[in-house]
Amino acid sequence: EDQVTQSPEALRLQEGESSSLNCSYTVSGLRGLFWYRQDPGKGPEFLFTLYSAGEEKEKERLKATLTKKESFLHITAPKPEDSATYLCAVQAPDNFNKFYFGSGTKLNVKP
Amino acid sequence: DVKVTQSSRYLVKRTGEKVFLECVQDMDHENMFWYRQDPGLGLRLIYFSYDVKMKEKGDIPEGYSVSREKKERFSLILESASTNQTSMYLCASRPTGRGGRTEAFFGQGTRLTVV
Numbered sequence: 001e002d003q004v005t006q007s008p009e010a011l012r013l014q015e016g017e018s019s020s021l022n023c024s025y026t027v028s029g030l031r032g033l034f035w036y037r038q039d040p041g042k043g044p045e046f047l048f049t050l051y052s053a054g055e056e057k058e059k060e061r062l063k064a065t066l067t068k069k070e071s072f073l074h075i076t077a078p079k080p081e082d083s084a085t086y087l088c089a090v091q092a093p094d095n096f097n098k099f100y101f102g103s104g105t106k107l108n109v110k111p
Numbered sequence: 112d113v114k115v116t117q118s119s120r121y122l123v124k125r126t127g128e129k130v131f132l133e134c135v136q137d138m139d140h141e142n143m144f145w146y147r148q149d150p151g152l153g154l155r156l157i158y159f160s161y162d163v164k165m166k167e168k169g170d171i172p173e174g175y176s177v178s179r180e181k182k183e184r185f186s187l188i189l190e191s192a193s194t195n196q197t198s199m200y201l202c203a204s205r206p207t208g209r210g211g212r213t214e215a216f217f218g219q220g221t222r223l224t225v226v
Contacts, residue, residue, distance in 0.1 A: 004153075032212045043115070043201050043217030044154075051212060087154070096211030097142055097161060098169070101154040 003027075004090050006102035013109050016077045021105045023088030024070040031091040033071050035064050038085045038104070047073075047086075078109045114138070117202050117218040124225050130189040132221050134202030143185035144203040144215065145169075145177060154201065160185055161207075192225045199223075 004025045013019055025033070032051055036044035048057045050066040057064050061082060063074040073086055085104040092098035118133035136143065142161050146154040146169075156169030158177040166177050174196060178186045185204075189196055199222050203215040 034214055036217075041220070041222075043203075043220050044215075046214040046216070049212060049214055089154075091212070097144070097159050097167070097205075098156065099154075099215075101146075103151055103153040 004088055004100045004102040006086075006088050006105050008105060009103065010106045011108070013075075013078055013107070015079055015109055015111050018074070018076045018078070020075070021073040021086055021107070022070060023073070023102055025088075025090045025100070026069075027090045027093065027100060029093035030068075031093050031096060033066060034089045034091070034099070035071070035073055036087040036089065038087055040085075044087055075107070078107075080109050080111050083107055083109045115202055115204055115216050115218040117200075117221050119221050120219065122221060122223045124189075124192050124223065126193060126225055128189075128192045128225075130192050130223070130225075132187040132189075132200055132202075132223070134185045134187070134218055135183050136185075136204040136216070137183065138204065138206070138216070139182065140204035140216075141182075141207045142205050143179065144205075145175075145185065145187045146201045146203065147171070147198040148201055148220070149198050157187065189223075192223075194225050197223060197225045 035047040038044040048064040085106045087104045088102040089099040115136045144159040145157040160166045160179040176188045202218040205215040
């Protein structure tokens with residue numbers, strides 16, 4: 001069964017303490033992997049799309065990487081405003097309108 | 112900026128009521144979606160629509176129906192609300208193109224409580 005697993009479920013960091021979030025998937029024939037950020041009480045907001053192993057994308061303090069079985073979201077020198085839940089979604093290979101979402105990693109960055 | 116607007120942020124309904132959740136997008140996207148989000152379960156797809164009057168079931172369609180009479184509007188209907196439908200409901204839209212590799216734009220969510 002196609003599945004997306006995110007770890008850890010929750011992560012507490014001090015401001016400036018870099019770390020990584022993991023998204024592993026068992027979907028075969030990856031079409032696209034998407035990262036979103038979700039603030040409390042709001043809808044997810046798009047961050048990155050990755051299409052093939054070895055690809056990397058960056059935005060401010062965030063960098064997303066992709067291998068054949070997992071993706072990492074690296075957060076460098078985080079700030080309190082980076083606190084949010086980060087969601088990973090993998091596009092189904094047979095229907096581009098279907099996405100498998102992970103449960104998310106809730107990041108809390110303390111000042 | 113793409114805007115996806117859901118008609119209500121919070122709703123409280125009684126068991127057995129028929130409930131309508133409305134969603135409007137302003138970017139002429141072909142595809143629209145309804146998800147529900149529950150703690151520990153991630154986002155689960157209820158229904159999606161790839162064109163006016165066209166719909167497809169997602170992973171958890173039971174107890175729900177949808178309507179898309181106009182391109183910009185996608186409605187989710189709970190035929191007879193039950194307490195296990197208490198959840199956060201998220202609407203999204205995305206364009207077709209780029210080989211289907213386009214991101215989704217989400218509304219702010221509707222937190223529905225069924226009592």
